[in-house]
Amino acid sequence: xxxxxxxxxxxxxxxxxxILAFMSRxxxxxxxxxxxxxxxxxxxxxxxxxxxxxxxxxxxxxxLAGLTYRGGVGALGFELVYLSGLVWAVVLGPKIWKxxxxxxxxxxxxxxxxxxxxxxVGAFYALVSLAFLIPYSSVQLTGVGYLxxxxxxxxxxxxxxxVIATALTFLWVELAGLRSVAVTDSxxxxxxxxxxxxxxxxxxxxxxxxxxxxxxxxxxxxxxxxTVPGNGFFTxxxxxxxxxxxxxxxxxxxxxxxRLLVPASLREMRKMLTGFxxxxxxxxxxxxxxxxxxRALIPDLKNPDLATPTLLARFSLPTWVVLFSTLxxxxxxxxxxxxxLLTLSSMFTRDVLGTSSKNERQKLSLxxxxxxxxxxxxxxxxxxxxLNLIALLSVASSAGLIAVxxxxxxxxxLKRRNARAALGxxxxxxxxxxxxxxxxxxxxxxxxxxxxLIISSLLFGILSAFSPAGKKG
Amino acid sequence: MIFWVYxxxxxxxxxxxxxxxxxxxxxxxxxxxxxxxxxxxxxxxxKMMGTWNDEY
Numbered sequence: 001x002x003x004x005x006x007x008x009x010x011x012x013x014x015x016x017x018x019i020l021a022f023m024s025r026x027x028x029x030x031x032x033x034x035x036x037x038x039x040x041x042x043x044x045x046x047x048x049x050x051x052x053x054x055x056x057x058x059x060x061x062x063x064l065a066g067l068t069y070r071g072g073v074g075a076l077g078f079e080l081v082y083l084s085g086l087v088w089a090v091v092l093g094p095k096i097w098k099x100x101x102x103x104x105x106x107x108x109x110x111x112x113x114x115x116x117x118x119x120x121v122g123a124f125y126a127l128v129s130l131a132f133l134i135p136y137s138s139v140q141l142t143g144v145g146y147l148x149x150x151x152x153x154x155x156x157x158x159x160x161x162x163v164i165a166t167a168l169t170f171l172w173v174e175l176a177g178l179r180s181v182a183v184t185d186s187x188x189x190x191x192x193x194x195x196x197x198x199x200x201x202x203x204x205x206x207x208x209x210x211x212x213x214x215x216x217x218x219x220x221x222x223x224x225x226x227t228v229p230g231n232g233f234f235t236x237x238x239x240x241x242x243x244x245x246x247x248x249x250x251x252x253x254x255x256x257x258x259r260l261l262v263p264a265s266l267r268e269m270r271k272m273l274t275g276f277x278x279x280x281x282x283x284x285x286x287x288x289x290x291x292x293x294x295r296a297l298i299p300d301l302k303n304p305d306l307a308t309p310t311l312l313a314r315f316s317l318p319t320w321v322v323l324f325s326t327l328x329x330x331x332x333x334x335x336x337x338x339x340x341l342l343t344l345s346s347m348f349t350r351d352v353l354g355t356s357s358k359n360e361r362q363k364l365s366l367x368x369x370x371x372x373x374x375x376x377x378x379x380x381x382x383x384x385x386x387l388n389l390i391a392l393l394s395v396a397s398s399a400g401l402i403a404v405x406x407x408x409x410x411x412x413x414l415k416r417r418n419a420r421a422a423l424g425x426x427x428x429x430x431x432x433x434x435x436x437x438x439x440x441x442x443x444x445x446x447x448x449x450x451x452x453l454i455i456s457s458l459l460f461g462i463l464s465a466f467s468p469a470g471k472k473g
Numbered sequence: 474m475i476f477w478v479y480x481x482x483x484x485x486x487x488x489x490x491x492x493x494x495x496x497x498x499x500x501x502x503x504x505x506x507x508x509x510x511x512x513x514x515x516x517x518x519x520k521m522m523g524t525w526n527d528e529y
Contacts, residue, residue, distance in 0.1 A: 080508075142497070273518075
């Protein structure tokens with residue numbers, strides 16, 4: 001692939017994305033609720049596409065395709081279990097939305113603070129989110145760096161992709177907050193879906209002769225890839241360890257739970273979630289089929305994360321498909337990082353610094369000119385470490401953030417509103433997650449995310465039962 | 474009611490592929506099962522959201 005072509009396409013993409021982001025500034029009001037929630041005025045389609053682009057990162061085309069390549073159909077089950085986890089957004093969404101609207105909440109941490117009656121809850125949620133989402137964001141940059149390096153045969157250095165992705169992320173967040181993020185996300189969600197569809201259709205029809213032939217190829221040559229545990233990768237413990245944290249993704253990850261505060265009404269929220277569910281189902285199937293295609297076409301890969309880039313680089317695909325797919329992966333990475341940065345800065349401003357609206361303009365300046373640049377720099381520096389574990393690091397962040405789930409479910413669904421229980425479970429769970437992941441501990445074969453959920457649920461239950469501050473709300 | 478049916482479905486999504494379908498090395502095995510599971514989940518989620526109204 002010509003290096004010049006890649007650079008030209010990147011420039012065009014950056015130009016049009018930036019035009020959209022600049023145009024979205026016209027609506028910008030100088031308030032935190034506008035910067036972080038677009039004053040609850042996003043069109044449902046924009047909100048839906050942005051939800052999809054935020055949720056689906058470079059992990060899909062690189063990590064999930066790689067997981068399918070390595071372990072087979074278990075990757076499909078894992079990702080569809082994630083999609084079914086939207087039940088938490090459906091069950092808790094209206095309660096979170098109502099609490100947020102009634103109390104002028106901007107961040108999901110504030111919602112949790114209101115629910116449990118203590119600002120400390122939101123503050124600790126913010127700190128835990130910072131600790132686990134910075135590595136997750138940097139993994140997106142790592143994916144972009146590898147992609148350009150592999151596609152250009154090493155001519156485009158890893159650092160180039162990382163720098164471009166960081167710069168665009170910064171620009172598209174800083175310009176108009178959620179307004180610029182959502183509008184560029186919508187463009188990117190379209191690119192992600194269209195590029196993945198065109199790549200898979202061309203691969204399947206050009207190299208296999210159709211869907212039936214691809215599936216027949218897998219059934220004949222890689223039969224164990226169609227079962228679990230199959231070739232041994234997807235043991236039940238691995239499947240549970242990967243999927244359980246993501247089953248709770250829609251409430252544990254603040255960059256997506258914050259989107260439940262955005263719609264103007266529940267009708268709008270229903271449209272947003274419905275659109276996302278359809279988008280997610282199609283995108284998941286396409287990505288998994290991409291992984292199966294890679295398994296059949298390039299069986300000798302040492303690093304499964306490189307399955308998609310290798311398909312793009314090694315096979316005689318039309319140039320526009322290669323460039324479009326590259327852009328799709330790049331888009332998936334940027335659209336996830338920018339939403340995370342926006343959410344983290346909202347949590348830091350509202351949950352850590354406090355909710356006083358006296359210095360609203362000063363706080364907004366702090367967000368735009370200090371927090372967002374510092375967060376960008378942090379993920380950039382983290383990405384320079386070149387951690388070669390896209391899928392596992394992506395799951396690790398959800399394994400840590402799962403510590404917040406008992407506080408959401410306990411507070412909103414079981415109506416056990418108790419600040420001590422929430423604080424204990426968030427802190428205790430996050431610490432357990434961090435230690436278990438650091439030391440690579442898997443007691444009884446249970447992955448850190450599963451252990452974290454068990455420990456944080458126990459802590460929440462015990463503390464809310466015995467704490468004098470506990471009450472049934 | 475739908476909520477509990479939903480969780481039975483999720484439970485089956487964990488159990489069936491590792492037991493009944495663990496020996497079915499065809500696309501009509503776990504692959505098809507998980508796709509049907511996802512479609513049913515989506516239908517149930519749409520039904521759950523259908524009960525929302527703005528006076529919530």
